[in-house]
Amino acid sequence: MSNTNNIILFPTLRNELEKAERESFELIHQQDYEQALEKLKFLLTHQISTYEIHISKLICLIKLNQLTDAEQFCENLLTDYNDSHYYDYLDYYIMILYETNKFPYIIDLINAEEKRSTIPDNFRKKFRDLYRLAYQMNSARSDELIAELHGAVKEDNHHRQWYIINKWKELNIDPPEMFLNLLKEKEIHPAIKTQIIELLIDSNFKSSVMVEKFGENHSIELKKLQKVSEHPIYLNTLQQLQNLEQENPTLYIQVKELLYQFSYIQYPKFYPTSDIIDVKNALILLGNENLSLPYGEMTNKNKVHDYVDLIKLSNELYLTICLD
Structure with missing residues (x-):
C-alpha cells in the first residue's frame, strides 16, 4: 500500500x-x-x-x-x-x-534554478538544451511581433498595435528600438504610448525618451518616472475620493475608473498638484452625470468644466482601444 x-x-x-x-x-x-x-x-x-x-x-x-x-x-x-x-x-x-x-x-525558471541550487548532472544538460530551445523560440517570436507591428503601424491599426505590444510583454525581453520611435509618432494612439512607457519602466530602461502627446513633446527621464497607478498625483487624487467609497460605492467605482482612464491617456503629463481638488470635482460631476444623479454647487466652475471636457475626451480615447 x-x-x-x-x-x-x-x-x-x-x-x-x-x-x-x-x-x-x-x-x-x-x-x-x-x-x-x-x-x-x-x-x-x-x-x-x-x-x-x-x-x-x-x-x-x-x-x-x-x-x-x-x-x-x-x-x-x-x-x-x-x-x-x-x-x-x-x-x-x-x-x-x-x-x-x-x-x-x-x-526565467531555469535561470532561477541555476542560481538557487546545483542542478543534478542527470538533469543539467537536458535543462540547458531546453533553455536554448526556449530562447531561440522566444527570439523568433520577437522577430515575428516586430514584423507584425510594422504592418499594423503602416495600416494605422491601433487595435492590432495594442494587441501586439501586449503580446510582447509576455516575451519578457527588452523592448526594441522601434518602441522608442513610436513614442515620437503623432499617429500612434496615446494609450499605446502609455503602454510602451510602462513597458520600458518594467524593463528598467534608464535613458531619457522623447514622447509626443496631443501636439506636445516631452523629454522624460524614465528612471524618475512612476507608472500611472503609482504616480503621486494620481494617488493623491484617489485619496481625495476615498470618502465616496463609503457614501456611494457605485459612484466611487465610476469616478475611480474615470480617473485611471484620464490619467492613462494623458500620461506621462499630469495636472498640477494645485488642481487636484478641481479634478476631483470634475470626476464627481461627470460620475453623477453618468449615473443620472444630482450634484451640488462647486467653486472654480470654469476650470472644473474644462477638466470635465478633458476627462470625457480621455475616456472616449481609452475606451476605443483598451476595452475593445
Whole structure:
C-alpha cells in the first residue's frame, strides 16, 4: 500500500484504496487515461500521496491534453525544494511549459534554478538544451511581433498595435528600438504610448525618451518616472475620493475608473498638484452625470468644466482601444 501520511484507515477503505491504486496503474497501461485519472484523484483526495501516483496523474493529464491542470499540479509539487523527486517534477513542469509555448517562463525558471541550487548532472544538460530551445523560440517570436507591428503601424491599426505590444510583454525581453520611435509618432494612439512607457519602466530602461502627446513633446527621464497607478498625483487624487467609497460605492467605482482612464491617456503629463481638488470635482460631476444623479454647487466652475471636457475626451480615447 502506498504512503498514507500516517492516516489511520478502516479495513474496508484501505482495501478500496489499494484496489484503486492497482487499477489506476493498469488503466494507464491500457491507455485509458480518463478512468485512470479518476482513480488517482480518488487516492489523492484520501491523501494517498506517492511519487508513483504523482507521476501517474501527470501522465494522465498530459495525455488528455489537460495541460493547465498539469501545470498547476506541478506547481503544487514544486513547493517543497527538499522533496527527493523535486527535479523529476521540475522536468515535467518544464516540458509542460514548452508544450504550451511559455518560453519566457522556461528561461526565467531555469535561470532561477541555476542560481538557487546545483542542478543534478542527470538533469543539467537536458535543462540547458531546453533553455536554448526556449530562447531561440522566444527570439523568433520577437522577430515575428516586430514584423507584425510594422504592418499594423503602416495600416494605422491601433487595435492590432495594442494587441501586439501586449503580446510582447509576455516575451519578457527588452523592448526594441522601434518602441522608442513610436513614442515620437503623432499617429500612434496615446494609450499605446502609455503602454510602451510602462513597458520600458518594467524593463528598467534608464535613458531619457522623447514622447509626443496631443501636439506636445516631452523629454522624460524614465528612471524618475512612476507608472500611472503609482504616480503621486494620481494617488493623491484617489485619496481625495476615498470618502465616496463609503457614501456611494457605485459612484466611487465610476469616478475611480474615470480617473485611471484620464490619467492613462494623458500620461506621462499630469495636472498640477494645485488642481487636484478641481479634478476631483470634475470626476464627481461627470460620475453623477453618468449615473443620472444630482450634484451640488462647486467653486472654480470654469476650470472644473474644462477638466470635465478633458476627462470625457480621455475616456472616449481609452475606451476605443483598451476595452475593445
